[in-house]
Amino acid sequence: MAYYAKSKGQRVVDWSVHYGLLACYLFFALFPLFWLFKVAVTPTKLLYSEGIRMWPSEMTWTNFTQVMTDTDFPQFFINSAIVSGSTAFISTLIAAAAGYSFSRFHYRGKAVIIVLMLVTQMFPLVMLIAPIFRILTPLGLTDSLLGLVVVYTAFNVPFATFLMQSFFDGIPKDLEEAAMIDGNTRFGALVKIIFPLTLPGIAATLGFVFTAAWSELLFALMLVSSPDAVTFPVGLLTFVSKFSVDFGQMMAAGFLALIPAAIFFFLIQRYLVQGLTAGAVKG
Amino acid sequence: MASIQITESTKSYGNTAVLHGIDLNIQNGEFIVLVGPSGCGKSTLLRMIAGLEEVTSGSISINERIINDLPPRDRDIAMVFQSYALYPHMSVEENISYAMTLRKSPKEKIASAVNGVSSILGLNGLLERRPKALSGGQRQRVAMGRAIVRDPQAFLFDEPLSNLDARLREQMRSEIRKLHRKLNATSIYVTHDQIEAMTMADRIVAMHDGYIQQVGTPLEIYDKPALKSSHSTGLISLKARRFTCLTLKKSCICLMLGQKCGWSLLYKFP
Amino acid sequence: MTAATDLGTHPASRQGVTSRRFLSRFEPYFYAAPAIVLLVTVMMVPLVVGLTYTVRDIRILNPFSGGYVGFAHFEAIWHDQNFHNALYNTFWWTVSSLFFQFFLGLTLALLLNRTFPGRRIIQSLVFLPWAVPAFLSGLNWAWMFNPVISPLPQWLFTLGILSEPTNILSDPDLAMWGPIIANIWFGIPFFAITLLAALQSIPGEIYEAASIDGASRKQQFVSITLPFLAPTIAITLMLRTIWIANFADLIIVMTNGGPADSTQIVSSYIFTQAFRRLDFGYASAIAAVLLVLLMAYAVSIIFIRRSLLRET
Numbered sequence: 001m002a003y004y005a006k007s008k009g010q011r012v013v014d015w016s017v018h019y020g021l022l023a024c025y026l027f028f029a030l031f032p033l034f035w036l037f038k039v040a041v042t043p044t045k046l047l048y049s050e051g052i053r054m055w056p057s058e059m060t061w062t063n064f065t066q067v068m069t070d071t072d073f074p075q076f077f078i079n080s081a082i083v084s085g086s087t088a089f090i091s092t093l094i095a096a097a098a099g100y101s102f103s104r105f106h107y108r109g110k111a112v113i114i115v116l117m118l119v120t121q122m123f124p125l126v127m128l129i130a131p132i133f134r135i136l137t138p139l140g141l142t143d144s145l146l147g148l149v150v151v152y153t154a155f156n157v158p159f160a161t162f163l164m165q166s167f168f169d170g171i172p173k174d175l176e177e178a179a180m181i182d183g184n185t186r187f188g189a190l191v192k193i194i195f196p197l198t199l200p201g202i203a204a205t206l207g208f209v210f211t212a213a214w215s216e217l218l219f220a221l222m223l224v225s226s227p228d229a230v231t232f233p234v235g236l237l238t239f240v241s242k243f244s245v246d247f248g249q250m251m252a253a254g255f256l257a258l259i260p261a262a263i264f265f266f267l268i269q270r271y272l273v274q275g276l277t278a279g280a281v282k283g
Numbered sequence: 284m285a286s287i288q289i290t291e292s293t294k295s296y297g298n299t300a301v302l303h304g305i306d307l308n309i310q311n312g313e314f315i316v317l318v319g320p321s322g323c324g325k326s327t328l329l330r331m332i333a334g335l336e337e338v339t340s341g342s343i344s345i346n347e348r349i350i351n352d353l354p355p356r357d358r359d360i361a362m363v364f365q366s367y368a369l370y371p372h373m374s375v376e377e378n379i380s381y382a383m384t385l386r387k388s389p390k391e392k393i394a395s396a397v398n399g400v401s402s403i404l405g406l407n408g409l410l411e412r413r414p415k416a417l418s419g420g421q422r423q424r425v426a427m428g429r430a431i432v433r434d435p436q437a438f439l440f441d442e443p444l445s446n447l448d449a450r451l452r453e454q455m456r457s458e459i460r461k462l463h464r465k466l467n468a469t470s471i472y473v474t475h476d477q478i479e480a481m482t483m484a485d486r487i488v489a490m491h492d493g494y495i496q497q498v499g500t501p502l503e504i505y506d507k508p509a510l511k512s513s514h515s516t517g518l519i520s521l522k523a524r525r526f527t528c529l530t531l532k533k534s535c536i537c538l539m540l541g542q543k544c545g546w547s548l549l550y551k552f553p
Numbered sequence: 554m555t556a557a558t559d560l561g562t563h564p565a566s567r568q569g570v571t572s573r574r575f576l577s578r579f580e581p582y583f584y585a586a587p588a589i590v591l592l593v594t595v596m597m598v599p600l601v602v603g604l605t606y607t608v609r610d611i612r613i614l615n616p617f618s619g620g621y622v623g624f625a626h627f628e629a630i631w632h633d634q635n636f637h638n639a640l641y642n643t644f645w646w647t648v649s650s651l652f653f654q655f656f657l658g659l660t661l662a663l664l665l666n667r668t669f670p671g672r673r674i675i676q677s678l679v680f681l682p683w684a685v686p687a688f689l690s691g692l693n694w695a696w697m698f699n700p701v702i703s704p705l706p707q708w709l710f711t712l713g714i715l716s717e718p719t720n721i722l723s724d725p726d727l728a729m730w731g732p733i734i735a736n737i738w739f740g741i742p743f744f745a746i747t748l749l750a751a752l753q754s755i756p757g758e759i760y761e762a763a764s765i766d767g768a769s770r771k772q773q774f775v776s777i778t779l780p781f782l783a784p785t786i787a788i789t790l791m792l793r794t795i796w797i798a799n800f801a802d803l804i805i806v807m808t809n810g811g812p813a814d815s816t817q818i819v820s821s822y823i824f825t826q827a828f829r830r831l832d833f834g835y836a837s838a839i840a841a842v843l844l845v846l847l848m849a850y851a852v853s854i855i856f857i858r859r860s861l862l863r864e865t
């Protein structure tokens with residue numbers, strides 16, 4: 001926004017309102033996460049008696065250590081990491097190729113493909129569970145991490161493609177044409193010239209897909225049953241449906257689950273804004 | 284060095300025809316300027332020669348060999364873009380040497396070529412910089428350097444000077460001419476600026492609405508403008524724009540009262 | 554088209570040339586192919602299969618099921634009070650979530666679209682809820698509304714929003730606000746990110762020109778910012794409406810549709826039919842109805858936008 005000449009008093013009021021509002025947002029965004037952490041470090045015996053205290057009179061890490069040692073969570077954690085990591089990697093690769101194609105070429109059928117991608121965003125995904133289950137069973141892909149990766153990749157590719165397309169749109173076409181004249185094939189120009197320039201976009205897409213895959217519950221619940229392939233969300237949910245729920249452990253597990261996605265997102269959100277801006281300028 | 288033949292070439296995007304039956308023979312070592320109003324198809328023709336656009340029908344050949352389906356990298360052509368299209372993540376040196384690196388030239392050869400080019404273009408102190416840290420004029424020079432370092436069959440220029448201010452433009456014009464005399468490489472230069480066309484060309488190709496309207500030396504064009512649609516190319520309007528042009532036998536001295544730039548002296552020596 | 558190649562003076566290389574032209578013609582498809590293959594096999598084919606379920610009797614635990622039932626499911630939906638209730642709830646769930654997400658997201662984007670000390674870290678922190686897995690925010694917010702273990706009900710009571718510090722999730726009149734608040738919390742960053750990106754793409758000179766022309770800040774917002782944001786707003790509102798209407802995770806985790814079906818939306822109702830009653834035929838029929846409604850919505854929005862654009 002532009003700079004405005006203003007009196008000092010006006011400026012003080014202006015900035016106080018600005019920071020005041022931001023403080024409200026910060027509180028709203030972070031308080032639930034703080035509370036998650038608070039419950040996780042509260043000893044079980046104080047959970048209800050000190051339920052509404054801002055900080056328990058006694059703090060403990062036992063919930064965390066128990067989650068790590070006494071439960072299957074480390075396994076779930078690894079499963080989730082494998083599934084989300086592979087999904088992010090493969091989706092971004094596929095979406096980058098498709099986004100590049102949308103951004104750089106005009107061809108017959110492109111509009112149809114784009115509409116199809118938009119339509120997939122409208123599905124009540126619940127509807128697909130039974131058919132997907134039936135398709136994956138003979139392929140031996142139910143109850144396996146690979147099956148989850150395939151399904152998640154398909155779900156995330158449309159949005160990731162639009163995202164990547166907007167990043168490519170921000171890079172002038174001249175650059176790869178210059179590279180092609182300099183002696184690259186189109187693919188070579190893509191790899192050597194365009195790819196390094198889209199790194200922020202790729203980071204943003206990776207992070208976006210990773211967080212989406214990390215959160216997915218429904219399909220993980222339906223497609224996977226053996227403990228070897230259970231992901232974090234499902235593991236957490238089984239916690240809830242167990243007879244005696246250990247809330248402290250559950251929250252500790254939840255907090256641990258939060259960390260990878262949060263770190264990833266924390267690092268990439270800047271590029272997300274940047275990349276969408278670059279695309280917006282052109283389109 | 285190369286001669287370029289364009290035979291009955293057309294270009295359409297879907298159902299819209301952009302170029303209609305272009306015929307043009309370009310001699311070895313010639314400096315051709317394509318001139319015409321914006322949107323008349325100059326860039327499209329240039330990009331077809333470069334291999335960046337498919338030829339809808341007809342043929343384009345270099346040294347009598349049809350190259351319609353040859354990808355750009357196999358045509359041995361260099362091009363200077365209007366936007367310069369410098370690789371933002373590479374230094375000036377890497378930008379200039381990129382084509383040679385791709386062709387796997389030996390290191391010493393690349394180094395000496397880069398050295399030669401950068402001293403011709405006055406880029407010596409800038410080799411380590413990224414394009415972002417250069418002025419518009421310097422970027423333009425890097426784009427030129429990237430083209431000439433390869434010693435290609437032909438040079439293509441797409442309005443390479445239109446982003447420079449008037450003084451720099453004039454300076455670069457004469458430098459490009461000087462370079463051409465030195466390298467004597469076939470060059471095709473696109474502009475919508477008649478003065479640029481008049482002062483730089485061996486032969487001018489005047490285009491309008493996807494047709495070639497007239498081909499000739501600057502003097503021929505000036506003396507006998509095609510009358511078909513005299514308002515079109517704007518070359519004729521030179522007279523209307525209060526030009527005083529003294530034509531000598533093989534050179535032209537134009538004295539012009541520009542509307543924006545005041546008096547300026549345009550010259551073209553033999 | 555082949556005339557050009559026929560003129561070729563190197564007949565020996567013609568084969569290579571035509572195959573190269575063939576390749577370059579198909580290059581765009583080659584880049585898009587993996588995405589298309591994946592979408593068709595994992596989304597379109599299951600969708601079509603799912604649509605065939607809508608006219609069949611598919612109950613997992615019933616060995617005699619599987620037969621063709623025609624439009625029986627759709628007839629049942631027409632008379633299904635629970636479905637009507639869910640449709641009504643879906644409407645409120647979507648509209649109120651969207652309303653607050655959008656306006657709070659827009660305000661946040663405007664706040665972040667200035668340079669100030671600490672901006673980068675604040676931005677990262679306020680966007681964090683987007684990264685929290687939906688089921689986890691559901692669990693956490695269910696926890697937050699419990700007066701025994703969270704101060705939130707007490708605060709709401711003190712602020713005069715609640716008449717008693719009770720758990721709103723167990724009050725059929727208020728329960729819907731629980732998932733809605735969780736959804737707002739989760740969805741603000743999405744709007745903030747996309748709108749911030751759009752804001753940052755507005756050239757600063759335009760504001761400078763306007764302020765020299767004497768436009769007040771409010772006038773600038775109305776005459777410059779909003780028109781610039783309009784395309785982004787239109788597309789994100791449309792996408793988000795559809796996502797939110799389909800988004801059952803929070804409700805399933807927080808209330809499971811209860812109490813007394815007061816938070817049952819169509820997509821959670823589909824889930825209940827499919828996985829609690831194991832009646833996939835009926836669930837698919839409801840899903841098809843929802844899909845049709847959402848597509849009608851999207852098409853009408855696009856249509857309205859077109860005609861608005863044509864007028865201006």
Ligand SMILES: Nc1ncnc2c1ncn2[C@@H]1O[C@H](COP(=O)(O)OP(=O)(O)O)[C@@H](O)[C@H]1O
Nearest residue numbers: 296299301319320321322323324325326327328
């Ligand atoms: N990709 C394209 N699709 C459709 N029409 C195009 C495309 N590129 C250029 N054109 C049209 O072709 C004509 C010639 O364009 P161009 O060669 O860029 O003109 P010039 O360089 O002479 O200004 C213009 O009318 C332009 O609108």
Ligand SMILES: [Mg+2]
Nearest residue numbers: 322325326327
């Ligand atoms: Mg042009």
